[in-house]
Amino acid sequence: MATVTHQSEQAQDFSALPEVSSDVFTAPLKRPDHVGENWIEPQQTQYTSEDDAIWNDLFARQMEVLPGRACSAMMEGMEKLDLGKGGVPDFDRLSEELGAMTGWSVIPVPMLIPDHVFFWHLANRRFPAGNFIRTRETFDYIQEPDVFHDVFGHVPLLTDPVFADYMQEYGRAGWKAMRYNRLKALGALYWYTVEFGLIMEQGEPKIFGAGILSGPQEAVFALEADSPNRIMLNVDRVMRTDYVIDDLQPTYFVIESFEDLYRQTVERDFDRLYRSLGPSFTYANSAIIDVDNVVHRGTQEYFLRGGRGSSAKLV
Numbered sequence: 001m002a003t004v005t006h007q008s009e010q011a012q013d014f015s016a017l018p019e020v021s022s023d024v025f026t027a028p029l030k031r032p033d034h035v036g037e038n039w040i041e042p043q044q045t046q047y048t049s050e051d052d053a054i055w056n057d058l059f060a061r062q063m064e065v066l067p068g069r070a071c072s073a074m075m076e077g078m079e080k081l082d083l084g085k086g087g088v089p090d091f092d093r094l095s096e097e098l099g100a101m102t103g104w105s106v107i108p109v110p111m112l113i114p115d116h117v118f119f120w121h122l123a124n125r126r127f128p129a130g131n132f133i134r135t136r137e138t139f140d141y142i143q144e145p146d147v148f149h150d151v152f153g154h155v156p157l158l159t160d161p162v163f164a165d166y167m168q169e170y171g172r173a174g175w176k177a178m179r180y181n182r183l184k185a186l187g188a189l190y191w192y193t194v195e196f197g198l199i200m201e202q203g204e205p206k207i208f209g210a211g212i213l214s215g216p217q218e219a220v221f222a223l224e225a226d227s228p229n230r231i232m233l234n235v236d237r238v239m240r241t242d243y244v245i246d247d248l249q250p251t252y253f254v255i256e257s258f259e260d261l262y263r264q265t266v267e268r269d270f271d272r273l274y275r276s277l278g279p280s281f282t283y284a285n286s287a288i289i290d291v292d293n294v295v296h297r298g299t300q301e302y303f304l305r306g307g308r309g310s311s312a313k314l315v
């Protein structure tokens with residue numbers, strides 16, 4: 001058992017990138033030549049006036065749907081960081097302001113980065129944000145997270161002290177998931193909270209997930225459509241639940257508060273959980289199970305009609 005102890009001790013130290021042993025399976029990404037071992041770009045890209053115009057148009061479009069739907073921490077964070085001042089925000093300025101509030105910084109990365117590097121940055125309160133911005137052709141949907149998704153969608157919530165701590169805990173939990181080869185399960189937790197999470201405010205679900213906040217259709221769908229399930233979050237259940245990556249979600253999970261999310265995460269015995277999980281998911285993404293505290297039982301009409309690519313109506 002000496003090796004196991006050694007690994008656990010290593011996991012407590014988040015100052016340097018961990019060695020990834022050959023029996024840990026991660027995405028085979030190739031690092032661009034100009035990028036360092038930490039996958040950070042040497043500096044933020046210079047944006048053209050068209051890039052800035054794309055940011056402004058995306059910002060304006062989201063602001064037509066988000067007031068009243070986005071959670072208050074998002075709306076306040078956006079204001080505190082002045083994300084609507086025009087053009088792609090400067091990461092140094094953001095980091096300075098964010099640093100003063102919660103100790104986080106925003107660092108430029110060229111693309112999706114390997115899991116162990118991503119977790120390492122989060123564990124050190126650094127948020128890796130895509131450097132590039134989408135084009136007019138990919139205005140509505142891009143597969144790789146760009147600067148609009150990452151900065152508009154994720155960064156405002158890092159001004160909330162509890163959510164900021166949750167993100168750090170998530171990074172710490174990541175290395176452990178890698179040792180058990182259970183990244184899929186931890187990925188589901190990220191997906192259903194950080195990307196597509198809802199939060200109760202005055203008895204009504206509001207949006208805190210960056211995937212919803214930064215997309216054109218999902219804000220209305222997630223909150224108002226009959227189609228998707230809305231279920232109170234239970235970390236054990238969520239980590240066993242499959243998710244959709246290229247369409248709207250059949251199910252959204254709702255947290256009571258960021259304190260509740262933080263508590264459910266830090267008080268989790270992840271060793272025990274990872275040992276009890278199989279390599280694949282237990283629950284389908286549209287399932288409702290006995291233990292669920294259901295806010296809304298979805299009709300799943302959108303998906304039964306074929307989802308994206310069909311003419312299925314959203315609401």
Ligand SMILES: [Fe+2]
Pocket residue numbers: 145149150153154195210211
């Ligand atoms: Fe994201």
